[in-house]
Amino acid sequence: MFTNKRLIPIFIVVFVDILGFSLILPLLPYYATSFNASGSTTGLLVASYSVFQFLAAPLLGSLSDRFGRRPILIYSQIGSFIGFLILGSAIHLPMPLLWLFVARIIDGISGGNLTIAQAYISDVTDPKDRAKAYGLVIGVSFGLGFLMGPAMGGFLSRFGYDVPAYVAAGISFMSIMASTFLLPETHHQPDETRKFGIQSYTRVFEYLRMPTLRPWLSVYFFFALPFALYVSMFALFADRQLKYTAEQAGYFLAFVGLLGILWQGGAIGPMVKFFGERKSMIIGLACSSIGLTYLAFVDDWLKLGIVAIFFSFGNSIARPTLTSLITQIAPPHRRGEVLGATTSLDSFGRIIAPIVGGYLIDFHPGWLGWLGGALFLLAFLIAITNQIDEQVTQGVHP
Numbered sequence: 001m002f003t004n005k006r007l008i009p010i011f012i013v014v015f016v017d018i019l020g021f022s023l024i025l026p027l028l029p030y031y032a033t034s035f036n037a038s039g040s041t042t043g044l045l046v047a048s049y050s051v052f053q054f055l056a057a058p059l060l061g062s063l064s065d066r067f068g069r070r071p072i073l074i075y076s077q078i079g080s081f082i083g084f085l086i087l088g089s090a091i092h093l094p095m096p097l098l099w100l101f102v103a104r105i106i107d108g109i110s111g112g113n114l115t116i117a118q119a120y121i122s123d124v125t126d127p128k129d130r131a132k133a134y135g136l137v138i139g140v141s142f143g144l145g146f147l148m149g150p151a152m153g154g155f156l157s158r159f160g161y162d163v164p165a166y167v168a169a170g171i172s173f174m175s176i177m178a179s180t181f182l183l184p185e186t187h188h189q190p191d192e193t194r195k196f197g198i199q200s201y202t203r204v205f206e207y208l209r210m211p212t213l214r215p216w217l218s219v220y221f222f223f224a225l226p227f228a229l230y231v232s233m234f235a236l237f238a239d240r241q242l243k244y245t246a247e248q249a250g251y252f253l254a255f256v257g258l259l260g261i262l263w264q265g266g267a268i269g270p271m272v273k274f275f276g277e278r279k280s281m282i283i284g285l286a287c288s289s290i291g292l293t294y295l296a297f298v299d300d301w302l303k304l305g306i307v308a309i310f311f312s313f314g315n316s317i318a319r320p321t322l323t324s325l326i327t328q329i330a331p332p333h334r335r336g337e338v339l340g341a342t343t344s345l346d347s348f349g350r351i352i353a354p355i356v357g358g359y360l361i362d363f364h365p366g367w368l369g370w371l372g373g374a375l376f377l378l379a380f381l382i383a384i385t386n387q388i389d390e391q392v393t394q395g396v397h398p
Helices: 007-033 039-067 069-092 096-109 113-124 127-159 162-182 199-209 214-242 246-266 268-275 277-297 301-329 332-363 367-384
Strands: none
Touching: 007 039, 007 069, 007 096, 007 113, 007 127, 007 162, 007 214, 007 246, 039 069, 039 096, 039 113, 039 332, 069 096, 069 113, 069 162, 113 127, 113 301, 113 332, 127 162, 127 246, 127 268, 127 301, 199 214, 199 332, 214 246, 214 277, 214 301, 214 332, 214 367, 246 268, 246 301, 268 277, 268 301, 277 301, 277 367, 301 332, 332 367
16 A cells, blocks of 8 residues: 555554544534533634634644654644543533633644644655655545544444543544654754744745745635535534434544545546646546535435535545645745645634534525535636646746
């Protein structure tokens, strides 16, 4: 599976990290509701993690460029571990809803795990192999994590909503151990003179103004926003539209994870070889748009399965190819920071999505599909109307 053996340690780290995250993701709204949280408060709780991740990710990416990938990744994982512990303990503390917010905020502040993992992969792969590497490490990790995590979380919720949080903390601790003992440093010439601070945030907007990066960061945002809309609001959609329980919603997300594994393991390599990265990404965006738009018509499990097939295929192809293109366009010594910018765009999407999605579902659940499909379509249109400078992807930067 891994011809590049240097990818194995980071795969283990990313998989364990995503498993812990996905285990509590579909249960968080139900956990908050058990403390009598309103719908709007629950939306703010879901968004709070992403607000602070949005603020922290560029700084963490910049720090990884300065001090190396490994120490910053371990710091991020320790934050997740503490956040999960507090999440599980909230039920035993006064003002439990407040502690849920504290837990998610701590996890968000340290939420640079994926950014640094992407930078790590870019350090150890050649540009021509990078899309496949992202597919294997990030894509398969997401697929396996979202196959096992939601199903585990749904089952464990039978014993109380705090139990999945404690299990996630244990999994996060395993991730820390994997990073400490298995993960070598790859950024061997860190820029220790590198300044950081407010520049780490303003550079996000600088990159958005760069002609080479602007269209692809725009594509990334309009890809990330509907994806966040789907992930953050699916449990509520399933409850309102299909009358699913939390456990049933978790099992469906596990099914989507299984499909993701199949696409990442078998489709992305041949597609990139045959079509190239840009065309593969465009195909992925088109399928994502079709799949999420069809969500507007779902009223039974069979139609939901059609959504899962198109959506999982599109996401599995579009995300790694788009990320690979962005790393090739970014200057090598700024990859961590540029990937931090993509994580911030991801987080910004996850801030907006639960708030907007909650209102949409209150109005009519089908609008979740219409808006999500339209946003994927916008990403598709930006992608097909912009070309990529071949000199840049070959490593020649102005």
